[in-house]
Amino acid sequence: MNKDKGKVFNLIINGRMKEVDEKKLSYQQVINLAFGQVVPTPNIVFTVKYSKGKHEDxxxxxxxxxxxxxEGMIINVTRTDKS
Structure with a gap:
């Protein structure tokens, strides 16, 4: 049995507290948490950096x-326009 099933994780994304109920997040899910629903375009690039709290992973x-x-993971997402 998955011990994390149904668990809510508190993350800090771009300085704001966000709650997620998934143990794994994709690159696109992280961007959507930071900026809302984002449609990828060739002119916009996202940089995603994270640290996992105490262990500074x-x-x-x-x-x-x-x-x-x-729990407590810190994620920073920046958006850059290549034009």
Whole structure:
């Protein structure tokens, strides 16, 4: 049995508290949590960086990546227009 099934995780995304009920999040899901529903375009690039709280496990995400969520995780998403 999955011990995290039905669990809510509190994350800090771009300085704001967000609650998610999934143990894994895709790159696109993280962007949508940060900016709402975003339709990908070739002119906009997102940079996603995260740290996992106490253990300071840090990393970044690119399209296609999936991260395992941890309570208190800090995620920063920046949006850049290439034009």
């Amino acid at each position: 840090k990393g970044s995400m690119v399209e296609g990546d999936v991260i395992t969520v941890k």
